[in-house]
Amino acid sequence: MSDLPLSDRAGWAADGAISTLMAQAIENPDCLSLAAGFVDPATLPVELVRAAAADVLAEPRANLLLQYGTPAGAGRLRIEVLERFATLEGVPTEELAATKGLTAGRVLLTNGSQQFLSLIAQVLLNPGDICLVAGPTYFVMLGTLAGVGARAVRVETDGDGMVPAGLERALDRFEQAGELARVKLVYLVPDFENPSGVVLSQERRTAILELLERRDPGGRIHVLEDAAYRELSFDGAPSASLWGRDPGDRVIYAGTFSKSFAPGLRIGYGIAPRALVQPLIDRKGNEDFGSAHFNQHLLAKVLESGKYDAHVEEVRDGYRRKCDVLLAALDEHLGGLPGVSWRTPAGGLYVWxxxxxxxxxxxxxxxxxxxxxxxxxxxPGELCFAPESADGSPRPAHDMRLSFGVLDAAGLREAAARLGRAVRSVL
Amino acid sequence: MSDLPLSDRAGWAADGAISTLMAQAIENPDCLSLAAGFVDPATLPVELVRAAAADVLAEPRANLLLQYGTPAGAGRLRIEVLERFATLEGVPTEELAATKGLTAGRVLLTNGSQQFLSLIAQVLLNPGDICLVAGPTYFVMLGTLAGVGARAVRVETDGDGMVPAGLERALDRFEQAGELARVKLVYLVPDFENPSGVVLSQERRTAILELLERRDPGGRIHVLEDAAYRELSFDGAPSASLWGRDPGDRVIYAGTFSKSFAPGLRIGYGIAPRALVQPLIDRKGNEDFGSAHFNQHLLAKVLESGKYDAHVEEVRDGYRRKCDVLLAALDEHLGGLPGVSWRTPAGGLYVWxxxxxxxxxxxxxxxxxxxxxxxxxxxPGELCFAPESADGSPRPAHDMRLSFGVLDAAGLREAAARLGRAVRSVL
Structure with missing residues (x-):
């Protein structure tokens, strides 16, 4: 095999982390995985999908569902998504249209929200541009940023999420270094962050946006609000978004049906600022012409049926119960060990x-x-920290992301026992 | 709205052509479209999809079909695709494994073949790198190349496809200009090219590969064989591919189920050279984690059922009949006009x-x-010609791509009549 010159981007995209985890799983098939960010297989909605597929294919002109769609996605689903988003926001769609200029034309359907995150990175970031992130944050997004040659820079973060004063110090530092113009994006996962389970506090959501308005009144620095876990709060109440506080077009919102419904349909979405709608559609058109049209109608049918909410309720209950099981098992097997601790999440899929x-x-x-x-x-927690930090702090390497997504209660208990033995063996 | 600085790529991706065509269609809903490259809605396999969806969701562990898949795609479908590809090649899979090292591990599933083309562009091409193309060629690929900042350069082309001597002159020219190292890719649509309907002759397929072996023995210049229309030959016989002639790992093969089955499932595939498999998977992982897992199992079910071939036969017959209708109508309405001509295709969806x-x-x-x-x-034909040509020839602007994909026979006749009136009005 010759040593072919690939593109710079091919090098930027190379990342062994997931490959290493997958290879571990394959080499060791009896392994119990607290690593996989997959959803609970027991919650996957076979009956709802079967019924929706049958119903949607029995519609008049069902053949057209098997035709090409458009890069932005099927209007039918974009309208349903807009209504669902309005429900999460607690604001009627008419009011969102009147006060925020939000219409279904700004709802873009993608292959999971991951593709939306990737499109945002492509459209906003040149090689060398800077995206500020929490520490820890979603490690796949760090790969996506690296994949466009961008610099992910870690900002001070605690149990209430990114620290606004730390964000301001980061902006100061880049200003002093003459690099402020390279800062284009702040990436936040405000609800039950993957991997930490942390919720960005309501006060900080307000403070971060006020800070950005003050330091960047032109709205040049966007905020990417990744709301993948917003629907998975254990108490069922969605928190108030950053998007809803945005006085302008700074906040970009990414949502998904992967966690609440079925990742195998690959349907995520973004709510795009007006100026980004066409660039995102152009880029999506270049990449794949649009996501699967059939799946979009299938999911629209589920949403139209009114059965989605009850399903999400079930999913949420299931994760709450499994989280309790994992926490109790960690108590049993790791409790009281000096210097060992974990966070109790209020939603999502992860214990840090x-x-x-x-x-x-x-x-x-x-x-x-x-x-x-x-x-x-x-x-390994290290993967979730951008190597570069705004305050020069070193990259921590002594945390673990534990997911209660895939394993059942018995599996979680056994996995915690194994983890307990492993930890005790090295302390 | 402020004038936000987007990435360079956002500018490269901007392309008004499809937007202009879509806006025309929306402004003028009674318009008959010979423009859309969509497939015949009458051939879309509602019954096959309905049965496959029901069957696959009744399988044991059907819930796992709704889980995340992998970036490379489901093994079940990759194996089916490999068998299908071996049938097209006329070579048993065991022989492909022995002689070419081809396994299902080199079959990558993407959102239509368009995403595979885009991934190849991303993985191989830096801004300023050169891809040589036929003139005319698939205009969306020209946008994809522009979208990564690459230079698409047109090579002399006639009714038998790209002219090997023209390709050699192009290589000479780049060598003289010190730019040969920037030539990374030759993009070819050998079967019933979109838009020209031209088949790259068997002799030229051999000659082009021999030329590249001679000029670039290291295999640094890849050939991207876009076989989107290979199954749509009117006589049912697939032609011998460039891939099958490749003595090494130069040829990258892109195939799709969009034209032969259903674009609304968005399933295409690539056969990747060994050195590109991991970079492509990494890039795909960054972009969307993998295409819809559910759809991959659904299509695998169709292929396993043995009903796919009969369906393709029907699709093929339908297009042959509709092509005849369009050609007869063009004869009636444009025949004999001085300087007006068109090509009779032997497959595909287009008359040039x-x-x-x-x-x-x-x-x-x-x-x-x-x-x-x-x-x-x-x-408009102009869109299908890369602006830059290797021999300095100007970009032709007096051709049209006419698709017989979407309209039925009556629609094709009426569209040809309207086109005839329009052409006569300007001659």
Whole structure:
């Protein structure tokens, strides 16, 4: 095989993390995975999809559902998504149209919200441009940013999310370095962040937007609000978004039906600022002409049927129960160990656990080897921290992302027992 | 709205052509479209999809079809695709494995073949890199190349496809200019090219590969074989591919189920050279984690059922009949006009028609306005020619791409009558 010159982007996209995790899983099939961010297989809506597929294919002109759609997606689903979004916002669609100029024309359908995140990165960021992120944050987004040659820079973050004063210090630092113009994006996962489970507090949502309005009144620095877990609050109440507080067109909102319904349909969406609608559609057209038209009608049928809310309620209850199981099992197997702690999430799919500083959780560490030996997998926390930080703080390497998404209660208990043994073996 | 600085790529992706055509169609809903490259709605397989959806969702562990898949796609469909590809090649899979090292691991599933073309462009081409193309060629690919900042350069082309001597002259020219290292790709649509309907002759397929082996023995210049229309030969016989002639890993093959089955499922595929498999998977992972898992199993079910071939046969027959209708109607309404001609295709979806030089078919031309007035649409030929040519030849602007894909026989006859009136009005 010759050593072919690939594009710069091909090099930027290379990332061994997921490959390493998958290889571990394949080599060790009896392994219990607290690593996979997949959804609970028991909640996957086979009956709803079967009924919707049959119904939608029995509609007049059903053949047209099998035709090409458009890059922005089927109007029928964009309208349903807009209504669902308005419900989450607690504001009628008419009012959103009047006060925020929001119409279905600004709702773009993508292959999961991941494609929307990727399109935003492509449309906004040149190589060398800067995206500010929480630490820790969604590690796949770090790969997406690297994939366009952008710099992801970590901002001070605590149990209430990104620290506004830390964000301001980061802006100061880039201003002093003459790089403020390269800062184009702040990426936030305000609800039950993957991986930390942290909720960005309501006060900080307001403070971050006020800070950006003050420092960047032209709206040149966008906020990308990744709301993937917004519907998965254990108490069922959606929090007030950053988008809803935005006085202008700064906030870009990404949503998905992967976590609440079925990732196998690959339907996510974005609510785009007016100036980005056409560039995003052009880029999506270049990449794939639009997502599967059939799936869009199928999901629209589910939403029209009124059965979606009850399904989400079930999903939410299931994750709350499984989270309780994992937390209790962690208490049993890791409780009281000095320097070992974890956060109790109020929604989402993840528990973030921290070991004593100096006890590495990274690939190749004694803990990773012990976990592999015990037959349990987690996501090393290091992957979730952008290497570069605004305040020069080092990249922590002693945390773990534990997902209660895939395993059932018995699996979670056994996985926690294995993890407990592995941790005890290295402390 | 502020004038926000978007990425360079956002500017590269902007392309008004499809937007202009769509706006024309919306403004003028009684318009008959010979422009759209959509498939015949009458052939869309509602019953096959309905049965496959029901069957696949009744399988044990059907819930897992609604889970995330992998970036490369479901093994079940990759194996079916490999078998289908082997049938087209006329070579058993075991022999392909032994002689070419081809396994299902090199079959990548994408959102239509368009996403595969886009991934190839991303992985191989840096801004300023060169892709050589036929003239005319698939105009969406020209947009995809522009979207990564690459230079598409037109090579001499005639009724048997790209001229090998023209390709060699192009390589000479780039060598003399010190730019040969920037030539990374030759893009070819060998079967019933969109838009010209031209088949790249068997001799030229061999000659082009021999030429590249001679000039670039290291295989640095890849050939991207876009086989979107390969199954749509009117006589049912697939032609021998460039891929099958490749002594090494130069040829990248793109196929799709959009034209032969249903574009609304968005399933295309690529057969990747060994060195590109991982970079393509990494890039696809960054962009969307993988295409819809559910759809992949649904299509696998169709292929497993053995009903696919009969369906393709029907599709093929339908297009042959509709092509005959359009050709007869063109004869009736445009026949004998001086300087007006068109090609008789042996497959695919398109008739390429040429007007006298100097009679522009481009947007805004008197003909375009006459056609809009008559209520008929075509794709202006100019869009299908890369602006830059290797031999300095000007970009032709007096052709039209006419598709017989969407309209039924009566629609094709009426559209040809309208086009005839429009053409006569400007000659």
């Amino acid at each position: 656990a921290t070991l004593p500083e100096g006890v590495s959780t990274s690939f190749g560490s004694p803990l990773a080897e012990a976990a592999q030996h015990e037959g349990v997998m987690y996501v | 028609a040429t007007l006298p030089e100097g009679v522009s078919t481009s947007f805004g031309s008197p003909l375009a306005e006459a056609a809009q007035h008559e209520g008929v649409m075509y794709v």
